[in-house]
Amino acid sequence: MGRGFLIGLFASAALTLVVCKLVEGRRAAAEAPPAAARPEPAASIAPDPAAELARLRTENEGLSKDIAEAKAAQAKAAEAAAAAAAAEKTPNPWKKLASRLMAYIKSVKENPKGDRKQAQKEMQEVMIEMMGLMGTIGKQYDVTINDAMMTPDGLPALIMAALEDADPPLTASEREALAKAMANASAGWDDYVKSREGKTLLEQRCDLTRRGFASASEFAAAVIPEHADIVTTMQAFGSGLMQGIGGGHYSTTGPREKIRQDFAGQWAKTLKLEPSQSTQLEPIVEDYLRACDTATADITRDIQAGRTDAQQQAMLKRMEAQIAAQKRIGNELSLTEEQKKALSNWTTTYTYWDAPATDETKPK
Secondary structure, X not given: OHHHHXXXXXXXXXXXXXXXXXXXXXXXXXXXXXXXXXXXXXXXXXXXXXXXXXXXXXXXXXXXXXXXXXXXXXXXXXXXXXXXXXXXXXXXXXXHHHHHHHHHHHHHHHOOOOOOHHHXXXXXXXXXXXXXXXXXXXXXXXXOOOHHHHOXXXXXXXXXXHHOOOOOOOOHHHHHHHHHHHHHHHHHHHHHHHHOOOOOHHHHXXXXXXXXXXXXXHHHHOOOHHHHHHHHHHHHHHHHHHHHOOOOEEEEEEOHHHHHHHHHHHHHHHHOOOHHHHOOOHHHHHHHHHXXXXXXXXXXXXXXXXOOOHHXXXXXXXXXXXXXXXXXXXXXXXXXXXXXXXXXXXXXXEEEEEOOOOOOOOOO
């Protein structure tokens, strides 16, 4: 009703304006000198009431749109402020551990050649406590201890706790941007949960890890360079811890043939393959190794180019190569239902180091 009243008011004003102009035009014509004594007037067109009404309606709609956008922006800002307030009220599970971790990193930087036995001993205690915390987080989010680092209470919370000890301290604008990044991490987790249906466990891990690294990059972009270094350090630490715990990793070394046989044997054991099936693994393993070789080469290139996330990107590429190998196994081998289940639940990751062949490492 209010909007109709405004439009009616605008229409009345427009019509009044038109009538006034017509009256003024007639009065001017009556009072004007003869045609021979005055110059030819310029042609003029009286405003069209319908067109004027349409113009006013367009302006009114534009104003309504601006008001709606302003309200949406205000609501978004209020939501971010609420998230920040909630984050301040919720204790960070990493607070004490992050402080001890940052103290250790600082001691190593300030005195790289000093006696760090005591510091290393304390660091071992911190690592044990961290693994316990990751176990708790994993249960809370229903993920493995390895994947717990990529939940909102994993790496994002660790980064936030580490930044609390930053020197110089965080500014108000940084805190606002970090609160938004933390809210995005929580939203990303919700999106991940919705999208993981029907995926293998390794596909889920790769997706979660990719989101976790992207979240860390958002944190780094939200702060000044000195603080971004802390984010990068925590990201490297978190991904290393993720690979180093939980018994979900296998490493080997030796000449290429030995590595290929080691991996083929490990894969066959994991999937409980028959001997006739195991022989089909070798070309799949070889293609997997080639993809990992490319990822390793990319690390060197990216580090030389100054990329701080080279190790993390290589980790993702290796996982993607393993997922591709798993899909080939599922497509090319005739698997039993038990083997298909083992394939879907297969999350062990693999690394290797090429070395010259010796009598001990030559394949038997």
